[in-house]
Amino acid sequence: MTAPIIRIKELDKSFGTLRVLDGLSFDVMPGEKLALIGPSGSGKTTILRILMTLETISGGHIEVCGEQLYHMQRNGREVPADAAHLHHMRRHIGMVFQHFNLFPHKSVLDNITLAPMLTKAEPRARAEARAMELLEMVGLADKARAMPSQLSGGQKQRVAIARALALQPRIMLFDEVTSALDPELVEEVLLVMKRLAAETDMTMLLVTHEMGFAHEFADRVLFFDKGRIVEQGPPDQIFRNPEHERTQTFLRKIIAAGHRV
Amino acid sequence: MEWDWNFVAEIMPTLLQGLRLTLLVTLLSAVVAAGLGLAFAILRRSENRLIAAPVGLVIEFIRGTPLLVQLYFIFYVLPDIGIVLPPLAAGVIGMGLHYATYTAEVYRAGIENVPRDQWEAARATNLTPRQTWIHVIVPQAVPPMIPALANYLIAMFKETPLLSAITVLELMNQAKSVANSSYRYIEPMTMVGMFFLAMSLVSVVILRWLEHRFGRLAK
Numbered sequence: 001m002t003a004p005i006i007r008i009k010e011l012d013k014s015f016g017t018l019r020v021l022d023g024l025s026f027d028v029m030p031g032e033k034l035a036l037i038g039p040s041g042s043g044k045t046t047i048l049r050i051l052m053t054l055e056t057i058s059g060g061h062i063e064v065c066g067e068q069l070y071h072m073q074r075n076g077r078e079v080p081a082d083a084a085h086l087h088h089m090r091r092h093i094g095m096v097f098q099h100f101n102l103f104p105h106k107s108v109l110d111n112i113t114l115a116p117m118l119t120k121a122e123p124r125a126r127a128e129a130r131a132m133e134l135l136e137m138v139g140l141a142d143k144a145r146a147m148p149s150q151l152s153g154g155q156k157q158r159v160a161i162a163r164a165l166a167l168q169p170r171i172m173l174f175d176e177v178t179s180a181l182d183p184e185l186v187e188e189v190l191l192v193m194k195r196l197a198a199e200t201d202m203t204m205l206l207v208t209h210e211m212g213f214a215h216e217f218a219d220r221v222l223f224f225d226k227g228r229i230v231e232q233g234p235p236d237q238i239f240r241n242p243e244h245e246r247t248q249t250f251l252r253k254i255i256a257a258g259h260r261v
Numbered sequence: 262m263e264w265d266w267n268f269v270a271e272i273m274p275t276l277l278q279g280l281r282l283t284l285l286v287t288l289l290s291a292v293v294a295a296g297l298g299l300a301f302a303i304l305r306r307s308e309n310r311l312i313a314a315p316v317g318l319v320i321e322f323i324r325g326t327p328l329l330v331q332l333y334f335i336f337y338v339l340p341d342i343g344i345v346l347p348p349l350a351a352g353v354i355g356m357g358l359h360y361a362t363y364t365a366e367v368y369r370a371g372i373e374n375v376p377r378d379q380w381e382a383a384r385a386t387n388l389t390p391r392q393t394w395i396h397v398i399v400p401q402a403v404p405p406m407i408p409a410l411a412n413y414l415i416a417m418f419k420e421t422p423l424l425s426a427i428t429v430l431e432l433m434n435q436a437k438s439v440a441n442s443s444y445r446y447i448e449p450m451t452m453v454g455m456f457f458l459a460m461s462l463v464s465v466v467i468l469r470w471l472e473h474r475f476g477r478l479a480k
Contacts, residue, residue, distance in 0.1 A: 054381050083390075090387040101382035105400050114396060115386035167386060 005030040005065060005171065005203050006051070012059035013046055013227075020046050022227040023060070030170075031201040035214035035235070038224030039250055044207045048173040051205070052095045053086050065092045065170060091119070094164035095173040098180050100156040102148040102163070108135070109144040112163045119167070127166070134162035138192050154185030158192050165196075172196075174206045178213075186210070193217065211254055215239050223247045269448050272439045276452055279435030284460075286352055286431060287418045293357025294417065295410065298364030302372060303394065305365065324362045329423055331355050336427040352424040360417050367409045371402035408472040415464045419457060432456060 004027035013021040020043045028034055036044040049055045051062070053069070062069040071078050072085045081089070103111050112131035116122040122130075135141045138158035148156055157177055164172060174193065178186045190213050197204060197217055208214050214221060214235065221238040223231045223246075231244045242248050304316040323331070336351040346354070375398050383393040422433035436449035 052381075052385050054384060087387060087389065090384070093385075095385040097378070097382065097385075099378060101378040101385075103379070103382065103397055103401075115388060118392050118396065119387045119389075163386065 002030060003066065004028055004063075005032075007063035008047075008060070009062070010060040011047075011050070011057060011062065013043070013050060013055065014058045020227050021050075021058075024228060025060075026222065026229060026232070028171075028203060028205065030203055033197055033204045033217055033219045034206065035218035035221045036205065036207045036224060037209075037211065037214060037221060037238075037250075038230075042224040043227040044222075044224045045175055048095065048175050048205060048207055051171070052093055052173055053090055064089060091167065092169055093171045093173065094167055094169035095175065096157070096160050096164050096177050098176040100148075100153070100160045100180075102156055102160055104148050106148075107144070108140065108146050108148065108151070108159050111148065111159060112166045115163070116166050131162070131166060134165055135159075137195070138162050139188075152185060153181045154188045157181065157189045161189075161192055161196070169202070171203045171205070174204065174208070176207050176209065178208070178210055209254070211239065211251070223250070225250075265445070265448060268443070268445060269452065272436075272443075272449060272452070275435050275439055276432065276449070276456070279430060279432035280456055282349075282429065283418070283421045283431040283433075286349065286356065286421055286424060286429065287414070289353040290356035290360065290417055291414050293353060294360035294364050294413065297357060297361035299368050299399070301361055301365035302368035305369070306372070320362045320365060323359060328355065328359045328420065329426060331359060332423060332427050348424070348427050348429045351427055352429045355427075356417060356420070356424070360413055363413055364410060367406050367413070368402065370409075371406035372398060374405065375401045404475045407475045408468060411464070411468050411471050415461060415468070418460065418464070422453075 006028040008027070009025050011021050011024040012019070020041075024043070024047070036047065038044050046055065050057055051064070051069070057070050061071065067089065068078075068081070069086075069089050070081050072081050073079075103114065106114060109128060109131055112134060113122075113124065113127040116127045116130070117124060132141060132144065135144055138161055140155060140158055140162075143151065143155065143159075148159070151159065161177075177193075178189050181189065190210070193206075193213075194217065196202070206214065206217060216235075218235050220232060221235050222229050223238060223242070223244070225246050231238065231242060231247045238247065239251065242251060301316060301320055305313050305320070307313045307316075332352065332355040335346065335355045336348065339346065339351075379397055379401065380393065383397045388397065421431050424431050425434035425437060428434070432453055436453045440446045440449045
């Protein structure tokens with residue numbers, strides 16, 4: 001039996017007096033596609049941000065690829081991770097943001113090659129060849145020389161996916177990647193993600209309000225409320241047959257708001 | 262008192278020599294102010310309080326005291342503890358340091374204008390803090406603040422006569438010396454004024470262009 005690629009144990013996170021994650025525990029298996037759903041403020045985005053080390057944690061432990069993320073051993077004692085350890089761990093993880101966060105002063109190609117050239121000392125030629133492959137995959141090979149400001153939201157997000165993939169992480173985090181897009185641009189991004197999910201054995205964690213997509217994409221769905229997992233299971237079970245009242249209420253509201261399930 | 266064109270022609274070479282030094286001092290001080298200001302701004306943002314706090318204190322101290330006093334300190338007091346600087350070096354250090362505390366403020370605003378998104382994207386692509394500054398933050402922060410930086414350059418240019426107090430033979434000092442030896446002030450001082458005015462007018466045109474060019478880019 002293989003070991004989980006992510007192990008979250010008793011994770012706490014507070015912003016001031018506000019408790020966002022409350023003793024949260026779950027594992028993710030290598031290659032698993034996970035959808036995190038729930039009302040806003042339920043802590044699902046915070047989990048991704050914590051895995052990307054964009055936040056600090058208030059308590060608990062996270063193991064990624066067999067190593068502690070926020071802790072390390074020093075002289076046989078467990079101490080908080082230092083900057084070097086976090087840097088070392090981040091190479092396992094890539095993230096795509098709701099608002100794309102492309103580097104606006106760099107061309108599409110340079111957005112993708114910057115990190116591999118700097119953090120992995122890849123020669124320009126190799127980084128660019130790989131970037132072109134990725135652009136091909138997301139259907140934007142003809143935009144390599146464009147600046148981000150010349151792209152539509154959907155195109156920007158596909159570039160952002162390529163940029164994250166260029167570092168070849170084992171885990172990809174998608175944080176509401178279609179929420180900032182005009183409705184007609186959502187589909188092109190979802191298509192790229194579907195292909196990615198089908199063609200790679202990358203582990204993927206997806207925070208989304210697109211229930212239809214979550215249903216199709218995920219192996220397992222976690223429903224969050226108030227910083228805890230209320231219910232989890234295969235998409236068919238969660239979407240067709242939710243056990244908990246809070247899950248049912250949430251899904252009813254989402255459907256009422258016009259989202260497909 | 263009559264305006265004497267012959268006297269103007271006579272002192273012109275000396276004044277031009279002074280102007281050359283004035284421009285040189287301005288340029289060198291600008292380089293110091295631009296570089297050191299950026300360093301101040303970055304250090305002041307450091308998460309390490311032991312770095313950020315003292316740097317903040319130094320900036321407030323320099324900004325809170327007159328440039329002339331600082332120049333006297335660098336040129337006349339530092340030799341008492343064994344640091345002897347030639348007038349030009351003392352002037353460049355004094356002006357550069359003084360204006361660095363102002364440019365640091367410009368940089369701070371420019372850096373804070375870079376959205377938090379960009380820091381997070383840099384971290385998510387695993388750039389080190391150093392790489393983040395060089396490749397992501399500074400290239401985005403600097404262009405919008407070029408007009409503000411150029412403003413300080415003009416201000417600095419107009420303050421160079423202060424350096425005559427520490428024996429730098431810039432324009433003002435040259436004019437003073439020809440005036441003192443000939444007892445004619447009207448021509449040398451008028452010429453100094455004209456030179457500064459001419460340079461300032463040119464600078465204003467360049468500044469307008471910069472604002473147009475980079476102001477647009479910032480949007």
